[in-house]
Amino acid sequence: MINSTENKNMIKTQVLEAIKQMPNVERIEIIEFALRLLREEIKQPNKLSLKEAAQMMLPYYKENSELTEFVDSCSEDFYGYNDYA
Numbered sequence: 001m002i003n004s005t006e007n008k009n010m011i012k013t014q015v016l017e018a019i020k021q022m023p024n025v026e027r028i029e030i031i032e033f034a035l036r037l038l039r040e041e042i043k044q045p046n047k048l049s050l051k052e053a054a055q056m057m058l059p060y061y062k063e064n065s066e067l068t069e070f071v072d073s074c075s076e077d078f079y080g081y082n083d084y085a
Contacts (some may be wrong), residue, residue: 019027059065
C-alpha cells in the first residue's frame, strides 16, 4: 500500500520530469505561477494555536535536549535571584 508521503514523492517526481520536457516559455509560466502562490501564502501567514505551538516546542524542553543540558547537569538548588542592575 502506498502512503501519502510516497504518493507525494511520486507526484513530485512526475511533475519535475514533465517540467524537464517543457519548452522554456512554459517553464517560465510554471515558475511565475509558483511565485504567485508563494506570495499569496506569505501575505496570509497561518497562525498556530497554543497547542500546536507547544507541540512544536516540546522536543526542545525534553530532558537531555540542548536547551536543558545545563539545567539537567546542575544538581544545586536554586534559592533566589539577585538583581545586580
